[in-house]
Amino acid sequence: MLWSLIKKECSQIVRSFSFYLYLIIFILFVTSQFGDIPHLQKPVPGLKDYGTTSSKDPEVIMKDGLNNLFLELCNNKFATYPFMIIKNVNLDKQDLERAKEYFKDCTGVEFDQARADETYQVKVKKDLEYSHFLNDMKQLCKLIGSGSYYEKDNLENRVERPMTYKEALKEYEDICRIDHITNAYNRVFCDYVGIILAILPMLLGVTRAVRDRRSNAIEIIYAKQISAARLLLSRYLANVIMTMIPVYVVGILAQLPIVFDAKVANLSVSYVTLIKDMTIWLLPEIMVVLACSSLLTELFGGLLAIIGQTVWTISSLASSMTLMGHFGYHLIIRWNQVGSSRLFLQTRTQLYQNRGFFFVFSILLLAANIAIYEYKRRRGGVLLG
Numbered sequence: 001m002l003w004s005l006i007k008k009e010c011s012q013i014v015r016s017f018s019f020y021l022y023l024i025i026f027i028l029f030v031t032s033q034f035g036d037i038p039h040l041q042k043p044v045p046g047l048k049d050y051g052t053t054s055s056k057d058p059e060v061i062m063k064d065g066l067n068n069l070f071l072e073l074c075n076n077k078f079a080t081y082p083f084m085i086i087k088n089v090n091l092d093k094q095d096l097e098r099a100k101e102y103f104k105d106c107t108g109v110e111f112d113q114a115r116a117d118e119t120y121q122v123k124v125k126k127d128l129e130y131s132h133f134l135n136d137m138k139q140l141c142k143l144i145g146s147g148s149y150y151e152k153d154n155l156e157n158r159v160e161r162p163m164t165y166k167e168a169l170k171e172y173e174d175i176c177r178i179d180h181i182t183n184a185y186n187r188v189f190c191d192y193v194g195i196i197l198a199i200l201p202m203l204l205g206v207t208r209a210v211r212d213r214r215s216n217a218i219e220i221i222y223a224k225q226i227s228a229a230r231l232l233l234s235r236y237l238a239n240v241i242m243t244m245i246p247v248y249v250v251g252i253l254a255q256l257p258i259v260f261d262a263k264v265a266n267l268s269v270s271y272v273t274l275i276k277d278m279t280i281w282l283l284p285e286i287m288v289v290l291a292c293s294s295l296l297t298e299l300f301g302g303l304l305a306i307i308g309q310t311v312w313t314i315s316s317l318a319s320s321m322t323l324m325g326h327f328g329y330h331l332i333i334r335w336n337q338v339g340s341s342r343l344f345l346q347t348r349t350q351l352y353q354n355r356g357f358f359f360v361f362s363i364l365l366l367a368a369n370i371a372i373y374e375y376k377r378r379r380g381g382v383l384l385g
Contacts, residue, residue: 002234009238018207022200023246026193033192034254037338039261040181043168050168054325054343055161058130064159065137066106067122068149073103073111081147081315081330095143102136157326171339178341181262182269183277185255187335187344190281193247198313198332201243201286202293206302208235228374236290236366243286244279251278280351284358285331291365298372327354 013019043050055061072078076096078089091099100111107114108125124133137150144150163171175184252274262269289309296305316331325343327333327350335344 002230005230005234006238006241009235010242013204013208013238013242016204016207018203019242022203022243025200026196026246027250029196030189030193030250030254034189037185037188039257040172040175040184040338042172043165045165047165050163050165051171051339052160052337053163053167053171054157054340055159056156057159057161058133059124060159060161061155062106062124062128062130062133063122065133065150065155066103066124069099069103069140070111070114070122072149073099074115078144078148079318080145081318087145087147089144089148091143099140099143102140105136106133153326153328157324171341174341175339176265176267178345180267180269180273181265182255182258182274184338184341185258186251186274186277187281188338189251189254190278191333191335193251194282194285194332194334195317197243197247197282197285198289198316199309201239201289202306202309204239204243205290205293206297206305208239228377229370232294232366232370232373236294239290240283240287243290244283247278247282247286248275280355281333284355284362287362288331288358288365291362291369295365295369295372298369298376327351329354329357331358 073096076090078091080087080089103109103111103114106125106128107123109120109123114120114122134152134155137152137155140150141148149155175181252271255274259269292312293305293309296308300308312331324335324337324340325347327347333351333354
């Protein structure tokens with residue numbers, strides 16, 4: 001019975017305008033972003049540029065952190081992401097002075113003096129110990145609030161530096177041996193696609209509910225004997241299936257040139273691994289976007305659902321300050337560079353925790369939507385009153 005409803009819903013989605021709009025936008029986004037990814041080539045000695053790699057050099061991390069602190073002190077505006085949504089914090093006079101003291105403690109220069117000097121370049125104070133810097137930033141976080149740039153993970157996972165030839169060669173060997181080439185490119189594909197999938201699936205979720213309301217079908221649906229759980233679950237699963245199918249197809253097609261490279265290099269390629277990685281990375285995101293947009297539509301209507309989901313997406317994108325190596329609990333997770341295979345192995349558990357969280361969260365949102373839907377149906381489509 002449930003599978004029959006799912007097939008019926010899938011059939012309706014295929015015939016809908018919103019599905020083809022979803023396809024067009026999705027394909028245009030992928031071709032415009034992923035098409036520029038360079039193919040893998042073994043590095044040769046003597047080049048000026050071998051790309052970049054993440055830096056764990058304390059001096060580089062401290063300078064980058066203090067540069068950011070200087071800019072945010074100038075505007076008294078500190079970006080934080082306490083609940084995955086951006087929140088700009090303005091410190092009061094007393095806390096602002098304390099923040100300036102941390103700046104002086106790490107640079108040896110008064111903030112007001114530095115700001116007055118138009119040629120000033122932020123420098124780390126001589127002999128500043130890294131542990132002392134981290135402690136100052138920890139105290140600074142207490143003034144600003146959670147989710148700021150100055151938390152240890154954020155400080156240590158966003159700094160990059162140029163690679164040497166030796167490092168580039170090691171990177172090439174890791175991509176071939178650990179990632180079998182395709183997995184390294186698949187992470188970048190998921191990175192780009194994850195941005196658009198944080199908002200695009202709601203085209204399917206919201207438009208179906210809005211279409212029911214406009215056609216007055218909602219009154220018939222409310223009167224039907226089918227349970228709210230079965231009705232909404234079938235619609236939800238149909239939306240998830242019809243959203244994921246183009247992702248798998250386009251994902252594999254987009255990586256065919258990379259597969260050809262792997263074959264030429266006599267390396268094994270696993271399509272099962274590609275599908276598995278896309279499923280782990282993207283399916284929970286699609287599930288939570290569809291569940292959230294459907295719930296918001298049920299509560300407030302389609303327009304507010306679109307606004308709410310858009311705000312969440314933009315905030316999540318803005319909060320993903322680290323483009324590689326730190327997943328946190330952001331809706332949009334990033335891996336914006338081919339390679340760093342060993343770093344991915346080290347941080348893979350974070351990815352599983354993040355996606356597991358959103359998988360469970362989507363189920364809770366769906367359960368809430370079913371409960372509200374059933375309640376409204378019993379009251380003739382009225383939530384309150």
